[in-house]
Amino acid sequence: MAETTMDAFLGDNHDAILVAVAERMRGDEVMGDVATQRDLSQADMTSQVLGFWLQAIRTDLELGSTAALAQNFQWLARLRSGHDLPFDDAMVMRMFDEISAVIVARLDSEELRAEYDAYAGKVRVLVAETFPG
């Protein structure tokens, strides 16, 4: 059997991860405020944002970089400023932590966990730089 790679894992588990993270963030007040401002239900807003994040995370792990999520963060910062999106810096780290918790809980290999942890460490530095609050 071929060895599972991190990006293949994310491809195979995309929907399950999305549902699990959305469930964990269901009562998040800040996400609720953003959804209200965009005239979306909280569930739709969360799914939309998570879809972008998961695509970017998978791309990063496929390319061995943090370029995709870095671009998403820069984009998010510009959108927040341009569209007065009501989320604080802490929200970004919280969201990444929720996604990471779900991913790590589903990984059944130490090698993959180590790979993801190394990636997550770099992403947390990026988040802290872009959203320092």
Next chain:
Amino acid sequence: MELQEYIDHLLAGEDDICAAEGKDQAVDLQGLHRLYVDLIEPSQYRIGELWEGGKISVAGEHLATATNSYVASTCYAPLARATSGGPRAMIACTPEEMHELGPRMLADLLECDGWDVDFYGTSMPVRDLIGAIRERKPRFVGLSVALVMHLGSAKRTITAIREALGSETPPIVVGGNAFRGGEDLWRQVGADLYAKDASEAVQMLGALKG
């Protein structure tokens, strides 16, 4: 016309003024290249920034993009050549990629350069792309990626093409805004060639005409 003035006309929905400016510039093939690379492309980037910054609405962004698309097609048509029987090129956006104006402009410029271009537009499914390559046997396949988060999809697409076609795989060239984020991103997705804009791509791909 300066870029900002052109953008103002785009945002005002003045397609007639924009098309007239395009026609003034695209009096020959060189002019069409300049129109695409120096006016339409940078105006699209600026439009995107204006939307991100909350300066224009989604409606404004769509109107400007549609107007640019109209200008491009209006100005390209008189310079297009009959290309049946010419070397075949294949241009597509990778799965999930919905930005097609850039690759559309490349397809136009290639047609004007004598290529017989198959243009597949947005979000081309991998299996169908492989089938089309088998059937149509292009000299190269051009894949466009606008968003960095779609580079993973580009890599999977290129890997699947190579696995399916082996030594029959034509050269794969990539381009689009996503690759501006890093010098080596085009290599990381497994492409053979990269061009920073449509004009450079046409020049580079001339070597594959045979």
